Amino acid sequence: MIFTLVVHASPVQHQAPETALRFARAVLEAGHTLHRVFFYRDGVLNGNTLVSSPADESNIPEDWQALAKEYPLDLVVCIAAAIRRGVLDANEARRYDKNQHNLAPGFELSGLGQLVEAAMLSDRVITFGGRG
């Protein structure tokens, strides 16, 4: 079975990204294909590499990266949502004249087409969202 997950909520403030991570791991451990994880709305903050947690707390962006080291994983952050929320890769930082950037390695900025295409190719699409 081919899965696509959609994450709408910011980590720390909402539990949804943590639930999505556990679901993603369960999908992969069961031998299914995880075609893509698409981050939209405040969910783009899952790809912010500057998230820094005290040693005894979870770090959601690092956890997605760790999962992507164990399994091939396509972590796509909606570019329009990301730019408005201040999650930039080196290219977009140049375009918007910023001298810093913060998209976590292993994540990629791309358009909403990547969500629709993933849904077209997947057997199951599951959204993890929060209030707001």
Next chain:
Amino acid sequence: MIFTLVVHASPVQHQAPETALRFARAVLEAGHTLHRVFFYRDGVLNGNTLVSSPADESNIPEDWQALAKEYPLDLVVCIAAAIRRGVLDANEARRYDKNQHNLAPGFELSGLGQLVEAAMLSDRVITFGGRG
């Protein structure tokens, strides 16, 4: 009269930061003192300098900075909330071993004590929050 504002919600996703900005301007234009604006929870994202808006859209971090150029303004971002959400100044970036940082100029990272102290010294404390 001395005011302190508290902002809990992320810009773009919630309207609350925009309402807080308009209220802050109205306070200052009426000749009152705005002792501090304190950003907590996802509100720390108001201080993310990487927020980049298309030309015809508002940019909340830039708007706070613009207001701080017109009036003396103390924009304090809760340091514990900011670190967990990936809003770092150069110091914190060093401490957490990150080679980028994104706290907007004009904002300052500090502790929750700055909220309590501001509330002690102010006549009115007003919170702008959103669902979540």
Next chain:
Amino acid sequence: MSRSLHTLNTPPSDTDTLSHCLMALSEGDELLLIEDAVYFTLPAHRHKLPSGVPIHALAVDLQARGLTNATDISIISDPEFVNLTLHCNRVVSWF
């Protein structure tokens, strides 16, 4: 007399937040509708707000949402929002 200004920014469907706000409203307090709470000015919802308390709504939020029929509510500007906070002893925000 100790008076509170309550601000509410949730739509009428959020009955939980509304009930907390109403439970906390003392006689003599004032209520200001902002953001999504301006939908309480629709005729279907107006009766859900108390009648013994002055009710205000932010003009910019009504205008944004296409709401024009708030006849018995005081429609206020941002500077008037600031003034309301001066006339009360504290502000309590419900969101």
Next chain:
Amino acid sequence: MSRSLHTLNTPPSDTDTLSHCLMALSEGDELLLIEDAVYFTLPAHRHKLPSGVPIHALAVDLQARGLTNATDISIISDPEFVNLTLHCNRVVSWF
């Protein structure tokens, strides 16, 4: 037979989201309570969920919140959550 799995993550106080979820539930669908929705397993709320539909709740979320009295609900693990999505034709999330 086309069957949906509905996931719900809002607490019982959010009557709006609950009503949308219930309105959309077809006979034969399944309902999974996650995150704050596991509070529906409290005796005071259990009757608010339909009786003709299989109801599941995520074990980790019940455990986190100190809820242990979900007698007539299937308590499932993350791998079982994945399996539920396989047995339905689509997933509809309510949040």
Next chain:
Amino acid sequence: MNKRFLLICSRPPYGSSAARDLLDIALTCSVFEQSVSLLLMGDAILQLLPEQNPTAIRQKNLNAIQSSLALYDIESIYVDAEALRFHGLSAETLLLKPQALEPDALQQLIREQDVVLPL
């Protein structure tokens, strides 16, 4: 490949970005030549009130984006009938002339979909 997409929203406009984010997905579905329907539940029917003017709160006018939906062949717009009753509105006074669905028809609509994307 053509799939049936249903986008479900239950948030009012402007208080959050949900209404606008919904339209962005809808337009993208259309660009990819997928069948797309919108189901506005609860407060989301308020997105279709006419004469919105969010200039002073510095947001884009949703009415303008909504009026472009027909150009993208997005014409299946549904609202839940209970929401109309709750807000005291009728479908005829709303933009885009949405079709009001009672629960049975709403459940039928969902059963016909390949992908449901909530916002």
Next chain:
Amino acid sequence: MNKRFLLICSRPPYGSSAARDLLDIALTCSVFEQSVSLLLMGDAILQLLPEQNPTAIRQKNLNAIQSSLALYDIESIYVDAEALRFHGLSAETLLLKPQALEPDALQQLIREQDVVLPL
């Protein structure tokens, strides 16, 4: 300078960070030697259920933080009586032995405050 702070929360624990963020403010008020009361309304009373164990969802156990409140002299913990009825709980079975307030007493509590901080 001593002011009376009231922190109001209406969110359940773990689904969002509100419960924990509330406690962080409460402890800070205490460090600054301010009078601080907590008012848990609606779902926030669920923060006081015993035997929470959020290890598997990788959050800190709120019960542990709550049990430190007394060390900081934070002992004015209120819940709204209607929330107890809604959730079918009684104040005696909740941690921290909160005091249940009917609307009159709740309004009185708010009128006594200098600063109200909602979460």
